[in-house]
Amino acid sequence: MSQGKTYVVTGGAGFIGSNIAEALRRRGDRVRVLDNFSTGRRENLAAIGDVELIEGDLRDPQAVRRAVSGADGVFHQAALRSVPRSVDDPLSSNDVNVSGTLVLLMACREAKVRRVVYASSSSVYGDDPALPKVETLATRPISPYAVSKLAAEHYCQTFARLYGLETVSLRYFNVFGPRQNPESKYSAVIPRFLELALQGRALEVHGDGEQSRDFTYIDNVVGGNLLAMETPGVSGEVFNIACGTRHSLIAIADAIGDFLGRRLVREHVASRAGDVRHTLADISKAERLLGYRPSVDFADGMRRTCEYFVARFGAASEAGRRAAARP
Ligand SMILES: NC(=O)c1ccc[n+]([C@@H]2O[C@H](COP(=O)([O-])OP(=O)(O)OC[C@H]3O[C@@H](n4cnc5c(N)ncnc54)[C@H](O)[C@@H]3O)[C@@H](O)[C@H]2O)c1
Incomplete structure (x- = not known):
């Protein structure tokens, strides 16, 4: 280099x-x-x-x-x-x-x-x-x-x-991963789910949640x-x-729930216009010509991302979640 x-x-x-x-x-x-x-x-x-x-x-x-x-x-x-x-x-x-x-x-x-x-x-x-x-x-x-x-x-x-x-x-x-912005109506699904989960709110899932993506750390x-x-x-x-593996939105919700150690409520809403159903990459060209290899897989990436969001937003959100859960 x-x-x-x-x-x-x-x-x-x-x-x-x-x-x-x-x-x-x-x-x-x-x-x-x-x-x-x-x-x-x-x-x-x-x-x-x-x-x-x-x-x-x-x-x-x-x-x-x-x-x-x-x-x-x-x-x-x-x-x-x-x-x-x-x-x-x-x-x-x-x-x-x-x-x-x-x-x-x-x-x-x-x-x-x-x-x-x-x-x-x-x-x-x-x-x-x-x-x-x-x-x-x-x-x-x-x-x-x-x-x-x-x-x-x-x-x-x-x-x-x-x-x-x-x-x-x-x-x-x-x-x-870290620094992805959860705070906009246009935010991507993983930071959005994490923010909602930490606030104790239902995860808003577009469609059936079985749509999948090649999520890349x-x-x-x-x-x-x-x-x-x-x-x-x-x-x-x-x-x-990319990573060359694909995971559904439901799998993302489950991974976050597992990390936080609680069952997360999902609320299914209408599918979004312009969204594709599945993505999955063939990464062999980048491997061959650039020597690219994904160094962090999906599970490890999710763990690191959850840790970042909990450290950054967790404490305040957790207090809000408890307050929201109080009868
Ligand atoms: N995040 C993803 O999953 C993803 C997937 C595919 C491609 N991309 C591409 O990767 C790039 C980075 O995405 P990101 O997720 O970091 O988004 P982001 O919104 O966090 O970053 C985009 C940055 O560009 C700046 N910007 C926007 N318009 C500008 C302008 N007119 N002049 C100067 N700066 C401007 C924004 O202020 C922001 O800092 C984008 O080109 C996006 O299309 C992102």
């Missing part, structure tokens, strides 16, 4: 970006974060230590130029995440995820950045029932979010081909990013980054 380089993490105040930034700092690289704090949090940066912050918007060419100037590489994590958010407001998702990525790629080309590693998404595979998802499958996005993530992937590949800016796209499959995604930045000869490629 390289030492002492300068890397930009767009969306570095968010869940995945802050974990990448922390790993880079730990190995001695300089880190510059570009974030507008729309969903990211200052406390995520405070937890990492010495990073240079450029508070600005991905769609602002001046801020982006300032951020990438002199950088060796860019980990592009900034986006408006969430399928339901994009169903509610497709224009904003397109604006940030597609136009923002284009602004970034143009600035990187101009500044002669060596490589951009882009956070794509398993959602690009859409509702094709074929499992596992392999990178050669046709993409069939079924939400504005998935369309935006795929469009930006195409821009990355086009910039590699047209201008020689190295780009690598990583299709993440449902990432989870954050350390695996961070590792995949570092490899994608370092590995020669993979510019223009797309890789699945």
